[in-house]
Amino acid sequence: MTPVDIPVETRMADARSGASSRATTSAASGKSVPAMELRAVKRSFSEGENELQILNDVNFAIHPGEMVALVAPSGTGKSTLLHIAGLLEHPDEGEVLIGGVNCADLGDDARTRIRRSDVGFVYQFHHLLPEFTALENVMVPQMINGLGRKDAAARAQQLLDYMRMGNRSSHRPSELSGGEQQRVAVARAVANAPRLLLLDEPTGNLDPTTANYVFDALQALVRASGVATLFATHNMELAGRMDRCITLSGGKVLPVEL
Ligand SMILES: Nc1ncnc2c1ncn2[C@@H]1O[C@H](COP(=O)(O)OP(=O)(O)OP(=O)(O)O)[C@@H](O)[C@H]1O
Numbered sequence: 001m002t003p004v005d006i007p008v009e010t011r012m013a014d015a016r017s018g019a020s021s022r023a024t025t026s027a028a029s030g031k032s033v034p035a036m037e038l039r040a041v042k043r044s045f046s047e048g049e050n051e052l053q054i055l056n057d058v059n060f061a062i063h064p065g066e067m068v069a070l071v072a073p074s075g076t077g078k079s080t081l082l083h084i085a086g087l088l089e090h091p092d093e094g095e096v097l098i099g100g101v102n103c104a105d106l107g108d109d110a111r112t113r114i115r116r117s118d119v120g121f122v123y124q125f126h127h128l129l130p131e132f133t134a135l136e137n138v139m140v141p142q143m144i145n146g147l148g149r150k151d152a153a154a155r156a157q158q159l160l161d162y163m164r165m166g167n168r169s170s171h172r173p174s175e176l177s178g179g180e181q182q183r184v185a186v187a188r189a190v191a192n193a194p195r196l197l198l199l200d201e202p203t204g205n206l207d208p209t210t211a212n213y214v215f216d217a218l219q220a221l222v223r224a225s226g227v228a229t230l231f232a233t234h235n236m237e238l239a240g241r242m243d244r245c246i247t248l249s250g251g252k253v254l255p256v257e258l
Helices: 008-017 076-085 108-118 134-144 149-162 178-189 207-224 236-240
Strands: 036-047 050-062 067-070 095-098 119-122 196-200 228-234 243-251 254-257
Touching: 008 076, 050 076, 050 228, 050 254, 067 076, 067 236, 076 196, 076 228, 108 119, 134 149, 134 178, 149 178, 149 207, 178 196, 178 207, 178 236, 207 236
Parallel strands: 067 228, 067 243, 119 196, 196 228
Antiparallel strands: 036 050, 036 095, 243 254
């Protein structure tokens, strides 16, 4: 059974019982396999004649079911880190492992396949398809991954229910508030039951009450599904509600005590 075929209820029951359709522990060591791991990752950009070393030997792993906050000043490399972790960009040096698979030597097609099935993204702006309803927006990635229309619609409705948007499934994005649009965007990002959910300031455009409401729904979904979540935010209150917090300083990932 492929991950996309698993009804959300089943995956949620699996997550609660510690079982999974995918390997989450190493057969050899019995240890939990990180959902995503960065090993000795470096990335620099040139600025005129200068070289900006944005990531400088980043080593970091995130495990299934963990919610990690990434809090760092603007321009320190949060988006760059998320893009590399989600296989949207290549590091200059180092390795990215998704579910124990080393993606460093994979070709573009294999990286795209892993990104589509194992990684979900949510951005500050929702990027929902304006001509489609909320339900259809959550169906699209599943159908691209080969799921039939009926099954995709059933799973989309379940995910919208989890995000407390079940009663708005027939609405188009323009008919929804910013917080509602972001809740649909989260449902879409987890539509293919990814191992890893990457969020780049998804509540940055929302007022604090709405941000908390979106976060509550997201947290319930993360807890139920066991997806590993890396959440870049400037909102310290939300960061304090996650399992741990990291920052970027001098190109390195460091833990932060909140
Ligand atoms: N493609 C690129 N070419 C050149 N410089 C880049 C590129 N992408 C990012 N940078 C630079 O790298 C640095 C880190 O950018 P990044 O977007 O990762 O920071 P950030 O921490 O996410 O910032 P913010 O909180 O403002 O979104 C910035 O100085 C940015 O200008």
